[in-house]
Amino acid sequence: FRLGSLKLQKVLSPAEVVKELIGYCLDCLGRLHAKNEHLQKENERLFSSWSDMEKLLEKCVEAKEELEADLYNRFILVLNEKKAKIRSLQKLLNEAKEAKESAVGAKCTRVSIATTQMATGRENDYDGNTDEESENLTQASLPSAPERRHSLLGSPDVIDTAPRRKRRQRTAKPAATGAKKA
Numbered sequence: 288f289r290l291g292s293l294k295l296q297k298v299l300s301p302a303e304v305v306k307e308l309i310g311y312c313l314d315c316l317g318r319l320h321a322k323n324e325h326l327q328k329e330n331e332r333l334f335s336s337w338s339d340m341e342k343l344l345e346k347c348v349e350a351k352e353e354l355e356a357d358l359y360n361r362f363i364l365v366l367n368e369k370k371a372k373i374r375s376l377q378k379l380l381n382e383a384k385e386a387k388e389s390a391v392g393a394k395c396t397r398v399s400i401a402t403t404q405m406a407t408g409r410e411n412d413y414d415g416n417t418d419e420e421s422e423n424l425t426q427a428s429l430p431s432a433p434e435r436r437h438s439l440l441g442s443p444d445v446i447d448t449a450p451r452r453k454r455r456q457r458t459a460k461p462a463a464t465g466a467k468k469a
Contacts, residue, residue, distance in 0.1 A: 298304050
């Protein structure tokens, strides 16, 4: 096994060559020593900068945590206020719905009373109705009630009298001219 081979020449003054070799090695050692000192100073500066950054980062983390806690507390306050407002609005909405339902129930009762009074008035005017007329009256009044609920013009407070007048006019002529059937 051979690493390498070198042919050397004879030198007249070996002390000179050894002196040059030692000088070269001392120069290299000096340059490497200066470079090492420069790198050590740079390392110390970087380490100092790193520790300053680490302290600054710790301060930033603490400030961030304080800010998060403050924002979280504010958020909780705002959230609780919004929840309370939503609850109060839902309560008002439910109360309004209940009031509307009770008002609609009262209006429907008024409409049915008015319809009953009109039917009674018709029976008194014409001396009694036939079964067909009373069925038509109840069938006509029942389907129209839900339609009136959704319309402002057809609200249960306003009673539509136009169709009833036409019926009255049609039924009034035969009743007046012809004999009544019992």
